Amino acid sequence: MITQDIFAALRASAVSAMAELLPDLPPDAFARVQMEPPRDPAHGDMATNAAMVVAKAARQPPPKLAAALAERLSALPEVAEAAPAGPGFVNLRLREGFLRAQLPVVLTACEAYGDGSAGADRRVDVEYVSANPTGPMHVGHCRGAVVGDALANLLTKAGYAVTKEYYVNDAGAQVQALAQAAYWRYLQALGTTMTEAEYAATIPGGLQYGGDYLVPVGEALRERHGDALAVPGARPADPALWHDPVRDFTVDAMMASIRDDLAALGVRHDVFVSERALIAEGELEKAEARLSARGLIYRGVLEPPKGKTPEDWEPREQTLFRATQFGDEVDRPLRKSDGTGTYFANDIANHLHKLERGFAGLVHVWGADHGGYVKRMKAAVSALSDGKVPLDVVLTQIVRVVKNGEPVRMSKRAGTYVALRDLIDEVGRDAVRFTMLTRKADAQMEFDLDKVVEQSRDNPVFYVQYAHARCRSVLRAAGDPSAAELAAVPLDALADPGEMALIRRIAAWPRTVEAAAEAREPHRIAFFLHDLAGDFHILWNKGREDATLRFIQGDEPEATRARLALVAATAAVIRSGLAVMGVAPAEEMR
RNA sequence: GCGCCCUUAGCUCAGUCGGAUAGAGCAACGGAUUUCUAAUCCGUAGGUCGUUGGUUCGAAUCCAACAGGGCGCGCCA
Numbered sequence: 001m002i003t004q005d006i007f008a009a010l011r012a013s014a015v016s017a018m019a020e021l022l023p024d025l026p027p028d029a030f031a032r033v034q035m036e037p038p039r040d041p042a043h044g045d046m047a048t049n050a051a052m053v054v055a056k057a058a059r060q061p062p063p064k065l066a067a068a069l070a071e072r073l074s075a076l077p078e079v080a081e082a083a084p085a086g087p088g089f090v091n092l093r094l095r096e097g098f099l100r101a102q103l104p105v106v107l108t109a110c111e112a113y114g115d116g117s118a119g120a121d122r123r124v125d126v127e128y129v130s131a132n133p134t135g136p137m138h139v140g141h142c143r144g145a146v147v148g149d150a151l152a153n154l155l156t157k158a159g160y161a162v163t164k165e166y167y168v169n170d171a172g173a174q175v176q177a178l179a180q181a182a183y184w185r186y187l188q189a190l191g192t193t194m195t196e197a198e199y200a201a202t203i204p205g206g207l208q209y210g211g212d213y214l215v216p217v218g219e220a221l222r223e224r225h226g227d228a229l230a231v232p233g234a235r236p237a238d239p240a241l242w243h244d245p246v247r248d249f250t251v252d253a254m255m256a257s258i259r260d261d262l263a264a265l266g267v268r269h270d271v272f273v274s275e276r277a278l279i280a281e282g283e284l285e286k287a288e289a290r291l292s293a294r295g296l297i298y299r300g301v302l303e304p305p306k307g308k309t310p311e312d313w314e315p316r317e318q319t320l321f322r323a324t325q326f327g328d329e330v331d332r333p334l335r336k337s338d339g340t341g342t343y344f345a346n347d348i349a350n351h352l353h354k355l356e357r358g359f360a361g362l363v364h365v366w367g368a369d370h371g372g373y374v375k376r377m378k379a380a381v382s383a384l385s386d387g388k389v390p391l392d393v394v395l396t397q398i399v400r401v402v403k404n405g406e407p408v409r410m411s412k413r414a415g416t417y418v419a420l421r422d423l424i425d426e427v428g429r430d431a432v433r434f435t436m437l438t439r440k441a442d443a444q445m446e447f448d449l450d451k452v453v454e455q456s457r458d459n460p461v462f463y464v465q466y467a468h469a470r471c472r473s474v475l476r477a478a479g480d481p482s483a484a485e486l487a488a489v490p491l492d493a494l495a496d497p498g499e500m501a502l503i504r505r506i507a508a509w510p511r512t513v514e515a516a517a518e519a520r521e522p523h524r525i526a527f528f529l530h531d532l533a534g535d536f537h538i539l540w541n542k543g544r545e546d547a548t549l550r551f552i553q554g555d556e557p558e559a560t561r562a563r564l565a566l567v568a569a570t571a572a573v574i575r576s577g578l579a580v581m582g583v584a585p586a587e588e589m590r
Numbered sequence: 591g592c593g594c595c596c597u598u599a600g601c602u603c604a605g606u607c608g609g610a611u612a613g614a615g616c617a618a619c620g621g622a623u624u625u626c627u628a629a630u631c632c633g634u635a636g637g638u639c640g641u642u643g644g645u646u647c648g649a650a651u652c653c654a655a656c657a658g659g660g661c662g663c664g665c666c667a
């Protein structure tokens with residue numbers, strides 16, 4: 001594990017200096033001490049709030065403490081200058097040699113640069129996508145898939161032991177309706193004379209999932225079973241005869257399709273957990289027993305929702321979970337009137353199953369329409385784990401797909417939203433993934449099919465890829481020296497402000513990873529890469545105006561090698577970030 | 591009606607779990623041509639951080655109320 005976070009290192013120095021200045025303070029007095037880049041670069045490379053956050057406990061004014069701290073920090077070999085500033089900050093300017101010395105660290109670690117230990121190898125389960133196995137993936141699933149996958153990668157990079165999980169909702173009424181729809185296609189494949197309306201009339205609730213995608217499933221059922229699942233004349237048989245095999249076959253087919261789509265997106269889950277299998281194994285009863293043993297289950301009648309009572313409201317006794325004891329607004333029902341579990345109850349079983357596997361933390365990526373569900377799930381996990389295992393839920397907002405300024409509409413024929421596969425085929429996996437990460441997950445997003453493939457500065461995908469391609473172009477022109485070779489090169493020639501700015505940005509990568517992981521915000525990686533690419537493009541263009549700043553200087557081999565080390569380090573960090581996002585770096589832009 | 595999320599420059603969005611004079615990009619305007627790919631870069635201009643109070647050394651950030659937008663609200667998942 002390579003940790004080379006210079007901010008963490010200097011923070012530790014600041015804390016120990018403060019501890020020496022104030023030996024009577026308990027260690028936790030320094031918990032809120034931060035060392036971070038100041039907003040205004042004129043203030044230096046780093047700033048710490050140490051003097052301010054301990055001032056109260058130390059009973060001394062912040063400026064006085066800041067002055068004393070600055071004096072101590074200025075004695076450090078890494079520090080060129082330390083000065084008290086403002087209401088009690090200490091600003092640090094680092095020695096350029098110290099900053100330059102980060103490059104060999106990068107070049108030694110390469111893509112592993114930025115790998116952190118904040119996770120301490122704790123096992124974390126990240127559940128995402130979990131689309132119902134009732135049809136192909138559409139763009140509505142896409143954002144959650146990308147955000148979840150990038151978040152899982154990010155947590156892995158930050159030192160967690162991550163399991164990528166897909167929870168297959170194969171137990172509910174939706175799947176029953178799916179089986180009925182597939183059965184209709186089977187009857188069609190047998191050449192039934194029924195009309196769709198006639199068949200639909202035989203199903204309570206009518207025929208759902210009318211999309212063409214079930215036609216091949218019907219054909220396959222006919223190939224496998226012949227006419228054995230129908231009565232002569234290709235008319236519907238007793239569901240007891242066909243329901244389970246048709247359902248299982250169809251769910252398998254849908255999951256195969258979903259896995260294909262996910263593979264096209266570069267998403268690969270470690271485990272697929274079947275809701276039906278969990279229930280069959282008695283996980284629901286186990287969860288209920290556990291909650292019951294804690295006195296958290298009772299029979300009762302809920303109040304109607306305040307203000308807006310549904311038309312058909314009537315008081316009803318239900319099996320309820322005391323979610324209110326864990327911060328939820330109302331207690332939540334666990335059993336339907338037919339005795340089977342509610343979706344919530346089944347999901348409790350799912351979470352118990354996670355806890356039984358020993359995870360120290362659970363993460364979910366859900367669509368924003370599940371926002372109202374967060375509190376009760378947190379309540380359940382808190383109850384089942386005695387508050388020991390945190391559940392974090394990341395909500396993703398709707399993506400509106402736009403082409404030529406017009407929203408791309410639902411396709412009626414396919415009975416589904418724009419297929420994910422179509423989107424990938426049109427703009428490419430990398431553009432899809434990168435673009436999905438250019439917004440906070442919880443912000444609405446417009447996905448403009450034209451802009452995403454545009455090769456210009458206002459397309460961040462391109463902007464970052466172009467920076468990497470330029471790095472590679474320079475390195476190729478210089479004979480592609482190895483990273484190990486460049487890690488040993490003298491770097492004193494790097495002194496231009498543009499070069500130093502790039503080094504400073506690179507040095508901020510580890511703390512960016514850690515902060516993004518902590519906040520569960522993978523989009524920060526995209527923004528970092530955009531900034532890093534910007535620093536590089538600036539430097540590149542300086543060389544255009546001033547030939548002495550070009551990376552390759554024919555008559556100065558030492559300066560050239562130093563700059564190649566910088567270029568190689570930049571490329572390595574871009575690759576490191578793109579790897580988190582699941583985007584392939586470009587060698588050239590053609 | 592209740593709960594959750596959101597509101598930052600004309601537009602699209604950042605803002606590192608309370609820090610210093612709130613930042614990018616696009617759009618607008620003015621510049622850089624014999625290159626390691628000008629698909630980039632430089633400069634100018636642009637904001638009462640939805641509104642009003644509160645908490646403290648200090649608030650876009652935390653709290654309360656209000657306005658506007660989105661989502662959800664007992665056996666749908």
